[in-house]
Amino acid sequence: MAVTTQQLIQYKQQGRSIVTLTAWDYAIAQLLDLAGVDMILVGDSLAMVALGYETTLPITLEEMIHHAKAVRRGVKQALVVCDLPFLSYQESPQQAMRSAGRILKETGVQAVKLEGGYPAIAQTVSYLVEAGIPVLGHVGLTPQSVHKLGYRKQGKTSEEGERIFQEAIALEAAGAFAIVLEHIPAELALRITEKLSIPTIGIGAGVHCDGQVLVTADMLGMTLKQPPFAKAYVNLQEIITQAVQNYSNEVKERKFP
Numbered sequence: 360m361a362v363t364t365q366q367l368i369q370y371k372q373q374g375r376s377i378v379t380l381t382a383w384d385y386a387i388a389q390l391l392d393l394a395g396v397d398m399i400l401v402g403d404s405l406a407m408v409a410l411g412y413e414t415t416l417p418i419t420l421e422e423m424i425h426h427a428k429a430v431r432r433g434v435k436q437a438l439v440v441c442d443l444p445f446l447s448y449q450e451s452p453q454q455a456m457r458s459a460g461r462i463l464k465e466t467g468v469q470a471v472k473l474e475g476g477y478p479a480i481a482q483t484v485s486y487l488v489e490a491g492i493p494v495l496g497h498v499g500l501t502p503q504s505v506h507k508l509g510y511r512k513q514g515k516t517s518e519e520g521e522r523i524f525q526e527a528i529a530l531e532a533a534g535a536f537a538i539v540l541e542h543i544p545a546e547l548a549l550r551i552t553e554k555l556s557i558p559t560i561g562i563g564a565g566v567h568c569d570g571q572v573l574v575t576a577d578m579l580g581m582t583l584k585q586p587p588f589a590k591a592y593v594n595l596q597e598i599i600t601q602a603v604q605n606y607s608n609e610v611k612e613r614k615f616p
């Protein structure tokens with residue numbers, strides 16, 4: 360049985376941590392799904408990881424749809440969520456509905472994620488949820504606002520922490536099925552996680568969240584620049600470079616084929 364949004368809420372109640380990773384194409388999605396990941400996010404970080412952009416800002420709805428289709432074809436079990444890209448939802452709830460609707464209808468993913476909280480985004484979330492579109496929230500460091508916030512840790516002052524806390528509450532009230540907490544203090548993530556009935560999925564937000572997410576390219580050691588909270592479980596860059604050099608040597612020395 361494929362993972363559902365309701366199941367993730369049950370996992371929180373059972374204290375079973377939710378394993379989430381990002382994917383950008385068929386091959387990587389298939390591997391993650393076979394390894395038993397609960398939720399696969401077609402994150403707009405693919406703008407950097409797969410397309411070579413400097414930030415997530417330039418990626419278009421068309422490009423996200425293109426990648427989400429490929430990911431979806433690779434997944435049988437995990438819940439698949441696709442990011443709404445920058446400026447495909449901020450204008451109005453109606454704009455968000457058109458973008459989210461295209462993503463669900465054209466790609467077959469089950470849910471969308473958007474960044475931000477109170478008040479405008481929470482209204483948009485409730486508009487989408489009422490129409491039957493499950494929404495994953497995202498507060499704290501929101502990379503689509505990089506020119507406003509930078510990539511620094513959010514919620515370090517009590518005022519900022521309180522704002523993020525209220526945003527999370529507003530997103531739950533709006534009907535989000537879970538919320539990503541990015542780069543905030545662990546104590547703040549704990550406060551939010553204890554307060555909400557829906558799961559929190561942390562990235563650089565400490566150990567107390569109901570689940571964790573990493574950008575898969577960071578986790579596999581495929582990226583040159585990594586955020587401070589990333590952990591590489593393997594160095595694929597080294598492994599791939601070595602394999603290419605071995606192949607190259609064998610071709611030059613006419614050992615292969």
Ligand code: KIV
Binds near residue numbers: 400405442
């Ligand atoms: O785009 C992305 O990869 C994300 C995760 C880091 C949560 O939004």
Ligand code: NA
Binds near residue numbers: 402403
């Ligand atoms: Na994202």
